[in-house]
Amino acid sequence: MTKPKLAVWKFASCDGCQLSILDCEDELLAITDVVEIANFTEMTRKTSDGPYDISLVEGSVTTAEDAQRIVNIRKSSQAVIAIGACATAGGIQALRNYADIDDYIGAVYAHPEYISTLTTSKPISDFVKVDLELHGCPVNKEHLIEVIVSALAGRKPRIPTFSVCQECKMKGNTCVLVAGKSACLGPVTSAGCGALCPAIGRGCYGCFGPVENANTKSLSAQLTINGLEEGKRRRMFKTFNANTKEFEREFS
Amino acid sequence: MKDNNLPVSGTIDVHGIARVEGEGALHVHIDEGRLENVELEIFEPPRFFEAFLRGRGFEEPPDITARICGICPVAYQMSACLAIEDVCEVEVGDDIQALRRLLYCGEWIQSHALHVFLLHAPDFFGLEDAVDLAKIDKDAVNKGLFMKKVGNRLMEVVGGRAVHPVNVKIGGFYSAPTKKELELLLEDLKQALDYALWSVGWVAKFEFPDVETTYPLVSLVHENLYPIDCGTVASSDGLNMSPKEFLDTIVESHVARSSALHSKLYGQEVYLTGPMARFNLNYERLTPMAKQAAESCGIEPNCRNPFKTIIIRTIELVVVFEEAIRLIENYIQPTPPSIELVPKAGMGYGATEAPRGLILHRYELDGNGIIRQAQIVPPTSQNQAAIEEDLKKVVEGHIDLELEELTRYCETAIRNHDPCISCSAHFLEVDVNSK
Numbered sequence: 001m002t003k004p005k006l007a008v009w010k011f012a013s014c015d016g017c018q019l020s021i022l023d024c025e026d027e028l029l030a031i032t033d034v035v036e037i038a039n040f041t042e043m044t045r046k047t048s049d050g051p052y053d054i055s056l057v058e059g060s061v062t063t064a065e066d067a068q069r070i071v072n073i074r075k076s077s078q079a080v081i082a083i084g085a086c087a088t089a090g091g092i093q094a095l096r097n098y099a100d101i102d103d104y105i106g107a108v109y110a111h112p113e114y115i116s117t118l119t120t121s122k123p124i125s126d127f128v129k130v131d132l133e134l135h136g137c138p139v140n141k142e143h144l145i146e147v148i149v150s151a152l153a154g155r156k157p158r159i160p161t162f163s164v165c166q167e168c169k170m171k172g173n174t175c176v177l178v179a180g181k182s183a184c185l186g187p188v189t190s191a192g193c194g195a196l197c198p199a200i201g202r203g204c205y206g207c208f209g210p211v212e213n214a215n216t217k218s219l220s221a222q223l224t225i226n227g228l229e230e231g232k233r234r235r236m237f238k239t240f241n242a243n244t245k246e247f248e249r250e251f252s
Numbered sequence: 253m254k255d256n257n258l259p260v261s262g263t264i265d266v267h268g269i270a271r272v273e274g275e276g277a278l279h280v281h282i283d284e285g286r287l288e289n290v291e292l293e294i295f296e297p298p299r300f301f302e303a304f305l306r307g308r309g310f311e312e313p314p315d316i317t318a319r320i321c322g323i324c325p326v327a328y329q330m331s332a333c334l335a336i337e338d339v340c341e342v343e344v345g346d347d348i349q350a351l352r353r354l355l356y357c358g359e360w361i362q363s364h365a366l367h368v369f370l371l372h373a374p375d376f377f378g379l380e381d382a383v384d385l386a387k388i389d390k391d392a393v394n395k396g397l398f399m400k401k402v403g404n405r406l407m408e409v410v411g412g413r414a415v416h417p418v419n420v421k422i423g424g425f426y427s428a429p430t431k432k433e434l435e436l437l438l439e440d441l442k443q444a445l446d447y448a449l450w451s452v453g454w455v456a457k458f459e460f461p462d463v464e465t466t467y468p469l470v471s472l473v474h475e476n477l478y479p480i481d482c483g484t485v486a487s488s489d490g491l492n493m494s495p496k497e498f499l500d501t502i503v504e505s506h507v508a509r510s511s512a513l514h515s516k517l518y519g520q521e522v523y524l525t526g527p528m529a530r531f532n533l534n535y536e537r538l539t540p541m542a543k544q545a546a547e548s549c550g551i552e553p554n555c556r557n558p559f560k561t562i563i564i565r566t567i568e569l570v571v572v573f574e575e576a577i578r579l580i581e582n583y584i585q586p587t588p589p590s591i592e593l594v595p596k597a598g599m600g601y602g603a604t605e606a607p608r609g610l611i612l613h614r615y616e617l618d619g620n621g622i623i624r625q626a627q628i629v630p631p632t633s634q635n636q637a638a639i640e641e642d643l644k645k646v647v648e649g650h651i652d653l654e655l656e657e658l659t660r661y662c663e664t665a666i667r668n669h670d671p672c673i674s675c676s677a678h679f680l681e682v683d684v685n686s687k
Contacts, residue, residue, distance in 0.1 A: 044271065121299075
């Protein structure tokens with residue numbers, strides 16, 4: 001029996017989400033028993049041509065070449081799964097979307113004329129149809145395995161669709177927003193991390209992006225009542241998932 | 253070896269170097285047995301961290317700069333903390349510094365284990381990846397994966413998460429683990445230390461091409477510790493300076509490709525940071541078992557063969573396992589877990605040792621704690637010229653090989669330095685049009 005082909009593709013990113021695959025130390029060799037790793041540059045020199053059963057895509061689209069590359073990947077893939085904040089929301093590099101790109105290039109590079117880049121950093125779904133988005137900066141590695149396994153089995157993945165706030169309540173943490181008066185994005189952020197930040201006494205900083213129907217307006221009002229100054233409140237939303245409509249409306 | 257005597261002409265083009273972090277390409281042009289040109293190209297798209305750090309709050313760099321690299325986020329967090337604390341003219345106490353070093357040990361463990369076993373070792377067997385390596389030596393790969401897992405676990409317990417830890421803040425930590433929580437890791441750390449000692453012998457038996465390098469080596473040094481989380485910047489030709497002096501002179505000119513200051517200090521523009529530099533400049537600071545392992549495996553205390561860096565990485569694995577065990581056994585939970593600090597206007601500098609080399613940050617704050625300027629110099633942008641030097645030596649020394657075999661050698665020569673191309677891309681002058 002031929003094994004299903006799994007490909008991993010990188011766009012503009014830190015490599016942290018694809019590293020999460022290599023971080024599955026107990027499962028890594030078992031995964032390679034049941035799927036063929038058809039493209040995964042960080043892991044192997046081997047490459048094989050499509051079509052691919054599953055393409056995991058990390059990173060955002062920031063160059064004209066990459067805008068074309070993702071179209072080609074889509075054409076040769078049965079399922080395209082965007083993993084991480086860069087692929088699902090443009091990532092931290094999407095802060096250029098709210099700035100003057102020439103100013104950005106000049107600030108970093110001695111020879112701006114060498115740099116070819118789009119003025120925006122956009123998620124994969126702005127360019128091609130995406131079958132599934134797995135959020136997080138970085139993604140949760142158990143969820144990543146669940147996404148691969150469920151795609152192979154042709155079923156829906158069991159990934160939480162509620163907020164960090166609910167995840168936090170289930171863990172029995174003391175509320176950092178109410179009791180600690182900390183700035184916390186837990187009520188408007190997708191679950192998946194395990195409510196890591198409130199568990200160590202800091203407010204959630206929203207790295208898993210907005211939960212569905214996030215009431216960011218109400219949270220912003222509460223943060224202001226808690227004494228969070230305006231500049232800080234705006235910057236909280238304008239970070240790893242800035243380029244989402246829910247977070248964007250709180251700073252633009 | 254090729255089977256005729258005609259001189260080789262041809263081009264090696266590896267678009268998308270495998271088993272490195274980030275996107276790089278290699279171009280080698282050979283004309284009738286003569287090396288014409290070698291280029292390590294970085295085509296990772298720019299992400300502009302230094303630009304969007306301007307206008308952010310002084311407390312934000314640990315979270316933001318972690319996102320430069322998924323493999324070495326702690327390196328960015330630690331250098332950022334030191335630099336901002338330097339602006340504010342505060343230093344954390346010994347207990348917090350020890351916990352930082354422990355977290356950093358976790359990062360070195362997972363990064364070195366990943367590199368040695370999954371990325372680099374397959375080269376020495378002529379294999380494509382660690383999955384193939386596991387088919388002929390599953391025990392070795394499993395030992396590597398075990399060490400990697402222990403490193404990740406340590407990062408989770410201290411940092412809250414292995415990729416992009418959440419517990420690091422300017423001034424210390426949000427919350428410090430209890431001694432008991434850390435002691436639960438000791439059994440696995442001791443097992444992993446045994447594996448690390450075994451791995452020194454395992455890699456020392458690999459066959460290494462005979463390549464000697466002469467470029468200066470640059471690393472942090474410290475009076476009694478192997479450099480990880482602190483130190484001054486020293487070089488193999490006798491310099492020793494503060495991170496401020498180093499950043500304000502040498503690296504600045506290097507990044508801008510204006511070689512004047514650099515040339516004046518070094519006589520050449522190329523230098524290397526990373527394991528080989530650390531090992532040579534800090535041989536006497538190796539931890540006891542690491543020193544013993546180095547002595548018994550036969551590596552020279554002044555090793556200049558970059559292919560042997562894989563041995564040095566396993567010796568450094570021994571260092572960080574010994575250090576992690578020592579730090580846990582001597583652990584005093586810092587109370588409170590962070591110091592209070594008030595932002596000041598001014599400039600600050602921070603330097604630490606990422607697994608792949610020296611990483612420097614510089615920030616300028618205004619009086620309200622807002623960042624006016626940021627500069628980040630990661631290891632790979634410093635090492636790029638040295639990697640190209642190595643490639644020249646490798647190609648010139650093996651020019652009679654078939655192109656495919658030569659390509660493998662070149663790729664191995666790049667992987668010797670564990671380049672982190674995602675990191676370097678954001679700061680180098682890159683020509684993304686030329687690919």
